[in-house]
């Protein structure tokens with residue numbers, strides 16, 4: 001197959017899927033377009049748009065789940081607070097890898113972090129009627145804004161690119177001082193840009209959350225996947241950095257999806273600080289009668305949404321947490337494959353004249369991991385995404401993530417061994433064609 005594929009084929013695919021503006025396409029729409037072109041031409045795409053784990057699931061989880069199913073758990077509603085063994089293991093896992101003390105009662109299974117943020121948004125925005133707005137430290141995971149829209153919650157956001165380090169304090173305070181921020185959310189490592197907020201930045205967030213009494217939602221979907229550090233030894237430093245070291249107003253979202261390649265079973269943990277779990281808020285008392293944050297979260301909101309979390313998946317996560325904390329299952333070793341892929345892919349992009357957009361953490365080169373960001377001189381992110389599609393390379397524009405930078409998010413999870421050479425060839429062709437397109441106008 002020769003690239004680029006014809007414009008007519010690309011346009012037909014866009015039209016067939018009724019997409020109004022392809023440059024603003026969502027992840028699922030890019031997947032659909034790429035799929036349609038693949039079908040039409042028989043050409044294989046280098047898929048970098050999807051953030052789906054590309055590794056086999058943890059066997060320990062699968063076995064525990066099968067055993068639980070064989071013992072008949074499928075017919076029984078799980079306890080809404082979560083299975084005691086999972087709550088115990090979650091608390092132990094958090095101690096082992098973050099070095100935070102969170103009681104088992106405050107560790108609650110959810111059907112993935114996605115459900116966890118939804119429930120957290122609902123609960124956090126009901127605590128105090130003056131605080132009705134969510135603050136996103138962007139770039140971020142677009143679906144979380146969709147959740148805010150579904151809930152009818154107001155939100156504000158800023159791209160942290162220009163506000164790293166000390167600058168974060170003033171920027172955050174400019175929002176928090178208005179008194180309307182119910183909660184702050186960010187992911188660390190970051191989806192889409194894979195930067196990692198440093199301890200001093202987490203300290204700023206934590207201290208301001210105490211000063212302005214706002215709740216921090218720390219999304220650890222890519223738990224301990226900052227591969228620059230040796231984070232995988234239980235009960236031994238270094239630990240996954242966390243805002244929990246600097247505030248009592250926090251909850252952690254720990255997903256089974258990426259660290260354990262367990263996305264299909266929809267399981268994760270929301271862990272609240274002990275203080276937040278037991279805290280009462282006037283807004284919650286008015287709405288539900290006397291009740292604590294933890295109780296409203298579990299017995300009102302989670303209960304109303306799904307009456308708990310799949311019983312067998314809880315057995316799986318409990319088993320995976322246990323062996324990870326015992327030190328007999330080096331769970332990070334398997335996912336380090338994403339880092340190796342990122343290193344190779346970034347080198348290919350850079351060789352062909354692309355730049356890494358979010359390229360450092362306060363001067364330290366960014367880690368290699370699940371995602372990275374790339375830009376090409378003279379093209380906006382939207383243009384770059386559109387221009388790369390005919391070359392069989394698909395990724396999403398950073399503009400859909402709340403980023404103010406021009407570029408794309410590339411995900412390493414679906415890359416197969418033979419595709420590095422493919423990518424190199426296609427990018428070289430893309431650059432050659434782009435240069436020859438640009439020549440006539442620049443020589444006028």
Ligand SMILES: Cc1ncc(COP(=O)(O)O)c(C=O)c1O
Nearest residue numbers: 112113114141187191221255257
């Ligand atoms: C930042 C972030 N949060 C949450 C999720 C969703 O996690 P889960 O599968 O546990 O719902 C993702 C998945 O891509 C993510 O990137």
